Each structure stands twice: as C-alpha cells, then as structure tokens.
Amino acid sequence: xxxxxxxxxxxxxxxxxxxxxxxxxxxxxxxxxxxxxxxxxxxxxxxxxxxxxxxxxxxxxxxxxxxxxxxxxxxxxxxxxxxxxxxxxxxxxxxxxxxxxxxxxxxxxxxxxxxxxxxxxxxxx
Amino acid sequence: xxxxxxxxxxxxxxxxxxxxxxxxxxxxxxxxxxxxxxxxxxxxxxxxxxxxxxxxxxxxxxxxxxxxxxxxxxxxxxxxxxxxxxxxxxxxxxxxxxxxxxxxxxxxxxxxxxxxxxxxxxxxxxxxxxxxxxxxxxxxxxxxxxxxxxxxxxxxxxxxxxxxxxxxxxxxxxxx
Numbered sequence: 663x664x665x666x667x668x669x670x671x672x673x674x675x676x677x678x679x680x681x682x683x684x685x686x687x688x689x690x691x692x693x694x695x696x697x698x699x700x701x702x703x704x705x706x707x708x709x710x711x712x713x714x715x716x717x718x719x720x721x722x723x724x725x726x727x728x729x730x731x732x733x734x735x736x737x738x739x740x741x742x743x744x745x746x747x748x749x750x751x752x753x754x755x756x757x758x759x760x761x762x763x764x765x766x767x768x769x770x771x772x773x774x775x776x777x778x779x780x781x782x783x784x785x786x787x
Numbered sequence: 788x789x790x791x792x793x794x795x796x797x798x799x800x801x802x803x804x805x806x807x808x809x810x811x812x813x814x815x816x817x818x819x820x821x822x823x824x825x826x827x828x829x830x831x832x833x834x835x836x837x838x839x840x841x842x843x844x845x846x847x848x849x850x851x852x853x854x855x856x857x858x859x860x861x862x863x864x865x866x867x868x869x870x871x872x873x874x875x876x877x878x879x880x881x882x883x884x885x886x887x888x889x890x891x892x893x894x895x896x897x898x899x900x901x902x903x904x905x906x907x908x909x910x911x912x913x914x915x916x917x918x919x920x921x922x923x924x925x926x927x928x929x930x931x932x933x934x935x936x937x938x939x940x941x942x943x944x945x946x947x948x949x950x951x952x953x954x955x956x957x958x959x960x961x962x963x
Contacts, residue, residue, distance in 0.1 A: 667875065670872055674875075677878075677962065681848065681963045682879060683878075685876065689861075689863040689872065690872045775867065775869035775870070775871070
C-alpha cells in the first residue's frame with residue numbers, strides 16, 4: 663500500500679516471518695510534491711519566452727498553497743523564483759545558440775523533497 | 788505413642804486440601820500448585836522468565852534471532868539532493884551490512900547516508916558516505932555491521948548535486 667512518509671511516497675508490504683509480521687518499504691516511489699514546467703519548446707536568440715513552473719501533488723492535483731521558492735537552472739545559469747498561488751512565471755532569453763543547439767531548463771523545489779520539472783528547449787538564430 | 792487422631796491430623800497438615808493456595812512452604816497440595824504455576828501453560832503466546840514454558844519460548848526466540856534467518860538484500864538508486872528512502876522497516880532484526888557507490892562521477896561529488904535505528908539517528912547525513920576524488924567511479928567501504936533493531940530501521944540516502952548521476956546503496960539485513 664502507498665503511504666506518505668514525510669516528503670516521500672513509499673510502498674509498504676507486510677512480511678510474515680513466522681515470528682513477526684514486519685512492515686517494509688524498499689526504495690522511494692516519488693516525492694509527495696512535484697513541479698511541472700511548461701513553456702516553449704523552441705527559442706529564437708534574443709527574443710524572450712515565458713515559462714511557467716507549477717506545484718502539483720504526486721496525484722496531479724494543483725497545490726495553490728505551496729509557495730516555497732523554486733530554483734530554476736537554465737543551462738549553466740540559476741535563478742530563484744517565488745510562486746504565487748503555486749505558480750511561478752519567468753522569462754528566458756538565449757544570447758547565443760548553445761553547443762548542441764538546445765538548452766535544458768530545470769525547476770527544483772528549494773530545500774525540501776520535491777520531484778523537479780524539466781524541459782529541453784531548442785535554440786535557433 | 789501416636790494415636791490415630793494425631794496421625795490423621797499429621798497427614799492432613801502434610802498432604803493438605805485440594806483448595807490450598809500455592810505455596811513453596813505449605814502442604815503437599817500447596818507445593819504442587821506452586822510447581823504447576825512455575826511450569827506455566829504449555830505453548831505460551833510470548834517468551835518470558837516467570838514460567839518454565841515461557842522461558843523455553845524465550846530461549847527459542849533468542850536462538851532464532853541469532854541464527855540470522857530471513858536474510859534479505861536491498862538495492863536502491865538515489866538521484867535526489869533531498870534524502871530518499873533506501874529501506875524503512877517496522878519490525879525487529881539485525882542490520883548486517885551496508886555499502887554505496889557513485890558511478891561516473893565528477894571529482895568532489897558526494898553521497899550521504901542516514902541510518903536510524905529504533906527512532907535514533909546512528910549515522911547522520913552530515914558525514915560523507917562516499918566521495919568522488921577524481922572523475923570516474925567512487926566506492927564506499929563495505930561496512931559490515933551487526934546492529935540490532937528492536938522496533939524499526941530506516942536508511943536514507945542523497946547526493947550532493949542533481950544530474951544524471953546517482954548513488955547506489957546496498958544493504959543486508961535479517962528479520963526475526
């Protein structure tokens with residue numbers, strides 16, 4: 663059975679050894695909270711595009727009360743954004759076409775267990 | 788010379804009545820009741836030291852634990868910078884070993900492990916469990932242990948920076 667323990671969702675099973683019935687969870691299913699990152703899949707150099715990072719629970723329900731800061735990594739750069747109503751918006755501008763022609767954008771909850779959101783964005787001239 | 792009435796009184800005192808309360812110093816009936824209480828019920832529900840059968844059960848349970856039955860091995864992969872669970876047990880047994888390694892890591896990247904036994908943290912996640920000193924793979928020492936947990940065991944792990952890498956944790960344990 664799935665159960666929330668702290669920030670995590672674990673799956674427990676009962677093991678009957680003959681002497682006791684032990685309750686065991688091996689490994690982590692997911693965090694109770696996740697970030698979903700939405701935005702353009704393609705950027706043109708010099709033109710800003712808006713992205714949105716939103717908190718959801720592990721069963722895909724929005725979390726408007728969850729407003730802890732989100733670390734956003736864009737390639738080698740990192741910024742911190744503060745959500746309102748569980749949603750944070752930020753703009754991304756590419757100054758050049760990176761090696762490989764794509765940027766990875768990742769949004770991570772700050773200081774607590776949370777599954778990150780990520781997008782790979784193509785950059786063109 | 789002992790008269791018949793005195794003889795009967797003597798026997799009544801020594802043998803006693805079936806209703807005599809258990810006593811180590813009373814009549815024969817009282818002494819037998821005392822010994823039956825010390826032997827206790829056959830097949831008791833739990834071990835203990837107050838009756839012979841409960842003590843035999845306790846010895847059987849203790850020897851069962853020491854024979855390390857129900858041995859198990861667990862492996863998990865940890866790719867988050869927040870602690871994630873390797874194993875969480877409510878029950879009793881022994882943690883018998885633990886090790887971890889990082890694959891294809893950059894120099895300086897680390898993995899941490901936290902071990903909590905019966906609700907008390909025995910190894911904190913502030914001490915590096917394994918660290919890559921050069922690019923490549925990094926292994927922790929395999930840590931043989933014989934740590935008793937009476938009610939619960941929890942092991943969690945995390946890494947120093949997120950990415951495609953992960954710390955692998957292996958542990959061995961037994962359940963009573």
